[in-house]
Amino acid sequence: MIVTKELNSISGVKEVLVGMGTDLNKELTGNLNLMTPEIEELTPNDFYIAVDTEKEEVFEEVVSKVDELLSKKAESQTSDYQPATFDSAVDALPDANMVVISVPGEYAADEAKKALNKGIHVMLFSDNVPIEKEIELKKLAHEKGLLVMGPDCGTAIINGVPLCFANAVNKGDIGIVGASGTGIQEVSSIIGKLGSGITQAIGTGGRDLRAEVGGIMMIDGIRALQKDPNTEVIVLISKPPAKEIEEKVLNTLKESDKPAVVHFIGGDPEVAKAYGAYAGLTLEDTAYKAVALSRGEEVVDVVDFTRDKEELEKAAKEEATKFSQGQKYLRGLYSGGTLAYEALQILQEEGIDGYSNIPLKSEFKLEDVFKSKAHTVLDLGEDEFTVGKPHPMIDPSTRIDVILKEAKDPEVAVILLDFVIGYGANRDIVGEILPGIIKAREYAEKEGRHLTFVAFVCGTNEDPQNLEKCEVTLKENGVYVLPSNAQAVRFSEKLISSIK
Amino acid sequence: MSNINELFGKELKVINMGLDSFGDDLKEQNIKTVQMRWRPPAGGSKKMMSLLSKLK
Structure with a gap:
């Protein structure tokens, strides 16, 4: 995947796929319209x-x-022993207490x-x-x-160590359990920016609070934080859970005296308050x-x-006042799914319904995700944008393409972007996207727009x-x-509503 | 005390199975990490995997 990113930057390459002839790779090749009888x-x-x-x-x-x-990669790998099986990995690190698994889903x-x-925790x-x-797995x-x-x-x-896509946040006394990756990143980073810190940020995966899964990991996570002597405040982040799970989760919070802030993104804040918790209105x-x-x-309330x-x-x-006649729309181009979702929520509160590939209301679903209309907020990390490519937090090429495309739309006035940094993310995401911003702005200027x-x-x-x-x-x-997604959305909304 | 609470007090030691970059990030932070050279069972052939699972 990382190799693919470097290859996509070669001039003249429209799409490229490099890999072994597995069924998955062949399927991806077909999706890119590059299938040949030889590849088959x-x-x-x-x-x-x-x-x-x-x-x-x-x-x-x-x-x-x-x-x-590939030869560069092979050289860098020769120094360390890399076991091929899980048993031999455990032999190499007998007191391992966490396994991070990112192999294809069918094997994971x-x-x-x-x-x-083997008694080892799993991410x-x-x-x-x-x-x-x-x-x-969760029952086990x-x-x-x-x-x-x-x-x-x-x-x-976990224990101050960021795993996968996570930020370096100071240690403190706030424990987080969250069903949303970028939701945890935004909340934990702002806690860090405010000079406080966290004990643990436990991710549960997005489906944990569905009725079928029953919130098993969120409830176990809450109980662990309740028992943890270093955690004084508990934070929950999730999209609104299934009703019966919501009740279970909020009742679990009441089992200890530790104060809790609950943010069910887009949910009714009164629900958490009814259980004695504080309701978070945005991630910030x-x-x-x-x-x-x-x-x-x-x-x-902030x-x-x-x-x-x-x-x-x-x-x-x-x-x-700098916009030309006809420029009136906002385009939010996000790499973080929950951040895009939050942007749609905040816009809606301000009376703006955004079109999206992840809309709040079905009538605002884009028929073609590659054709924005009116105010649009896109989650570019969704499958339709990432076929055969790494996530936009790693590979900004798709986002740059979309920025340039939006700049050509004479009705677009404001482009809103998230930059998610931290471990896992591109080490120079700003530097890589900046030329796209500059080019887009130049293009608009040439056309007489700002x-x-x-x-x-x-x-x-x-x-x-x-x-x-x-x-x-x-x-x-x-x-x-x-300083935050919420404020960036509000500022964008102010810009749009100030257009005469 | 649950195993989760026991984990909270310990040094994190990680087996990384999959994307090298996640393991590299951990090594950069001086976290003890073993990177696996993971390969799909049965060489990634679905047919062979299904045959193998019948043998188990």
Whole structure:
């Protein structure tokens, strides 16, 4: 996948797929319209390269680049012993207490089961694990008192260690259990930015709170945080659960005196309050409330700009005067699914229904996800955008294409972007997307239009990319940078509503 | 005490099965990590896997 990313940047390459002749890879090749009878005949022992290009020499360039990248990879791998089976991995690290699994979904559950049977906790990053397997794994984990974070769990921080896509957040006394990866990233990062810290961030995978799964991992996670002497405040993050699960989860919170902030994204805040918990209104508000509780301060709603309010409102009005006749729409181009979902929620509260590939109402579902209309918010991490490519937090090429496409739409005024940094993410996501922003702006200017970019960076100064450095780079390049997703959406909305 | 609470007090030691980059990130933070050279069972052939599962 990482190799694919480097190859996609070769000029003249429209699509490229590199891999072994497995059924999955062949299916991906078919989806990219690159299937040939020769590829059809390949076996899992065959290595192949499929390129969509108009020039023969581009193909040759790809082949030599693959050679170079693979030999580089082989060199870097020779230093460490890499066991081929799970048993030999346990022999190599006998006191291993966590297995991170990101193998294809069809194999992942069996591997997770092996780990649980050895008494080892599991972070299951893989998706496409059947729900029956998830239930089986979680029941087994519950019996054994172990974690199964996932399937499809992108984020966790255990004992201060970020796993997969997660941020370097200071240690503190706030414990998080969440069914949403980027939701955990935004809340934990804001907690960190506010100078507080976390004990654990336990991911459950997005389906945990479905009636069939029963919230097994969320409930076990809550109980563990309740018993944890270092955790003083508990935070829950999820889309609204099935009703009976919601009741179970909220009742579990009442089993201890530790205060809790519950954010059921898009759900009714009164539900959590009825169980004596604090209701988080946005991911940012959830973080602020948790920090207030941790410090023994008064808990208030944070649903506005947290700094420079008047200046921002003035800036929005001034900026809006720069748009040309007909420029009126917002396009939110997200790499984080929950962040996109939250953007749609906040816009809706402001009276704007956004079209999307993950709409709040079915009538706002885009017929063609590659054709935005009116105000649109896209989750570019969804399958339709990632076939044969790494996630947009790693590979920004699809997002850059969409930015350039939106810039050509004469009705577009504002482009809103999330930059998710931290471990797992691209080490120079800002640097890689910036040329796309500059090109888009230049294109619009040539056409006599002004394009405004609004962004926020989800991460901390301790992350390898450094939050402050990312924010400064964006600001220096004329991007409005807000401190959170919620505020970036609100600022974008102010821009749009200021258009006369 | 549940095994989850026991884990909270311990040094994290990780077996990474799958994407190398997740293991590399951990090694960069000096976390004890074993990277597996994972290959699909039966070489990734669905037909062979189904045959093998019948043998078990």
